[in-house]
Amino acid sequence: MSGDSVMQWGDGNIGIIKNQGAASPQAALVQLVEAALALREQVPASDRQVFDTSVEVLRAGGTQDRGRLRRALASIAGIAALVGEVGAPVVSAVNSLVEAAGLR
Structure with a gap:
């Protein structure tokens, strides 16, 4: 069997979210800086x-070591x-970037 198998109960159900995976680290970084x-x-x-x-540490992106990046994320x-x-x-x-970049 292929396709979606869906069971839903209750009011206000709208639909299925498809193609929702973790954001790329770069996209998550851009979103965080904008926010x-x-x-x-x-x-x-x-x-x-x-x-x-x-x-500014975030804007430097991949040039920062993981420890410095984590400290910046914690401060923000x-x-x-x-x-x-x-x-x-x-x-x-911040949580999205931590997840996308594997910083947990």
Whole structure:
């Protein structure tokens, strides 16, 4: 048998998501940088230097060692979490990059 086998219950079911795999590391990186730049003005001034430095580490991409990249991601995710709900897309983008790049 080929094709999709689907069982669904409840209200509000719309359809099947197809071709949804992990993002490529490069696509996840671009998404994270865009989300971080959109969040920047919401970051308290006291955290902005660390945030900006961490974004620059991401922009350097593959030229950074894994430890430095992980520290930058941790800083960005931590600051994004502290600013509240508005930071949620950045936290999600960090998690996507960590997964796509195998940084867990």
